[in-house]
Amino acid sequence: MVYSDIESAPREELRALQSERLAETVANAYENVDFYREALDEAGVDPDEIEGVEDVSKLPFTTKTDFRDEYPDGLFAVDHDDVRRIHASSGTTGKPKIVAYTDEDLGVWREVMARSLHAAGVRPGETVQNAYGYGLFTGGLGFHDGVEELGATVIPTGGGNTARQLDMLRDLDSDALACTPSYCLYLAEAAEDRMMDVRKLPLSRVIIGAEPFTDPMREEIERALGVSALDVYGLSEIIGPGVSIECEEAQDGLHVWEDHFYPEVVDPETGEVLPEGESGELVLTTLTKEALPAIRYRTGDITSLTYERCACGRTAVRMDNVTGRTDDLLIVRGVNVYPSQIEDVVLDLGDVAPHYRIDLYREDSLDRMEITVEHHEAFRGTPDQLRDRIESALRDVLEIEPDAVEVVEPGSIERTEVGKVKRVYDHR
Ligand code: DLL
Numbered sequence: 001m002v003y004s005d006i007e008s009a010p011r012e013e014l015r016a017l018q019s020e021r022l023a024e025t026v027a028n029a030y031e032n033v034d035f036y037r038e039a040l041d042e043a044g045v046d047p048d049e050i051e052g053v054e055d056v057s058k059l060p061f062t063t064k065t066d067f068r069d070e071y072p073d074g075l076f077a078v079d080h081d082d083v084r085r086i087h088a089s090s091g092t093t094g095k096p097k098i099v100a101y102t103d104e105d106l107g108v109w110r111e112v113m114a115r116s117l118h119a120a121g122v123r124p125g126e127t128v129q130n131a132y133g134y135g136l137f138t139g140g141l142g143f144h145d146g147v148e149e150l151g152a153t154v155i156p157t158g159g160g161n162t163a164r165q166l167d168m169l170r171d172l173d174s175d176a177l178a179c180t181p182s183y184c185l186y187l188a189e190a191a192e193d194r195m196m197d198v199r200k201l202p203l204s205r206v207i208i209g210a211e212p213f214t215d216p217m218r219e220e221i222e223r224a225l226g227v228s229a230l231d232v233y234g235l236s237e238i239i240g241p242g243v244s245i246e247c248e249e250a251q252d253g254l255h256v257w258e259d260h261f262y263p264e265v266v267d268p269e270t271g272e273v274l275p276e277g278e279s280g281e282l283v284l285t286t287l288t289k290e291a292l293p294a295i296r297y298r299t300g301d302i303t304s305l306t307y308e309r310c311a312c313g314r315t316a317v318r319m320d321n322v323t324g325r326t327d328d329l330l331i332v333r334g335v336n337v338y339p340s341q342i343e344d345v346v347l348d349l350g351d352v353a354p355h356y357r358i359d360l361y362r363e364d365s366l367d368r369m370e371i372t373v374e375h376h377e378a379f380r381g382t383p384d385q386l387r388d389r390i391e392s393a394l395r396d397v398l399e400i401e402p403d404a405v406e407v408v409e410p411g412s413i414e415r416t417e418v419g420k421v422k423r424v425y426d427h428r
Pocket residue numbers: 089132137138139208209210211212213231232233234235236237240241242299301321322323325
């Protein structure tokens with residue numbers, strides 16, 4: 001059962017709709033945004049040439065740097081009078097990316113969020129505790145509007161204030177919780193400290209996103225809270241949360257709401273479009289955004305696409321879970337490795353808790369990598385034994401040898417109560 005018919009429409013119908021919308025988006029961007037007019041002119045592309053999605057690869061890419069260079073509103077395609085809301089996404093460096101929505105855009109966002117929640121199994125009449133941060137971050141208000149649109153009840157707890165968060169979960173019988181994966185773990189620990197068993201509550205699902213997580217991390221969350229955990233993806237530059245989500249029926253990749261966002265996967269080095277199934281950088285083009293159209297936006301997120309029909313009946317393409325970003329890549333003495341690969345290997349050992357940090361230093365022009373992990377409360381061996389197992393797993397699976405692996409007591413590594421978790425500390 002789908003929320004909107006378009007989710008299971010024949011692919012030809014979807015493609016025709018995408019083509020029509022792409023042509024409109026490009027024409028709108030060309031006409032109303034100097035940046036896009038110059039970029040298309042420079043690439044020698046006449047917007048009239050873009051007749052359908054088969055032409056998309058003629059278009060130039062847009063990057064995070066373009067967003068920063070055009071700060072604050074150089075990419076807006078409408079007058080300020082028509083902007084109903086602003087959000088911003090702050091990266092680790094530089095200026096925030098300012099994003100804008102017209103009334104129509106907010107309507108699209110509500111619709112894709114309602115669809116996402118429905119795909120994740122939330123139904124009208126249910127209650128969703130929304131622990132994504134409210135404010136400039138798109139998570140809080142994006143979920144909030146979507147829950148209301150679906151006809152469910154939203155409890156806007158926002159991020160942090162963990163004691164109250166747990167009281168609400170216990171007293172208001174929420175069916176679903178929406179928050180980052182790291183905050184799920186934080187809540188689980190805080191509940192345990194208060195001798196509260198979240199597994200006994202009616203809570204049946206958590207909708208986690210905004211930061212990468214691996215399968216072993218998801219399993220920890222599901223076990224600790226007694227829920228199923230569904231992955232939701234999105235980014236401010238495109239709309240916020242609600243670009244794609246796992247369906248509860250199959251939980252096998254995230255359905256991209258392709259009638260609003262056109263996905264491609266490209267080789268991060270060459271920019272060449274990669275065939276279905278190959279892993280590369282996700283590039284998204286908005287198909288209906290008015291205030292801030294984005295053309296071939298390089299997300300930096302690594303994934304692959306599959307057009308195979310899903311067991312749930314939805315025809316929308318699925319993207320793989322995003323476990324890394326192109327700019328996360330670590331090079332340890334010549335070996336390329338993503339932090340998520342380290343997480344996967346280390347958590348898979350079973351005795352390691354899902355809290356770790358990676359520190360990078362430069363010493364005498366050589367890179368030095370130190371990994372710190374917590375052992376599980378139930379672990380009965382010695383830290384040295386566990387360290388040896390971690391070192392040999394990293395060597396065998398990833399062919400890397402960190403300079404130091406330290407095993408510390410549960411609770412020693414700093415937790416993230418608000419915002420996105422930080423696990424890699426680059427001191428170079
Ligand atoms: O994080 C929007 C969001 C809010 C998504 C709540 C899901 C839930 P930004 O702050 O602009 O927007 O950050 C976007 O976060 O490019 C990814 O690198 C990362 N990200 C978002 N969702 C996921 C996910 C929101 N499910 C950036 N898995 C994106 C992995 C994710 N990474």
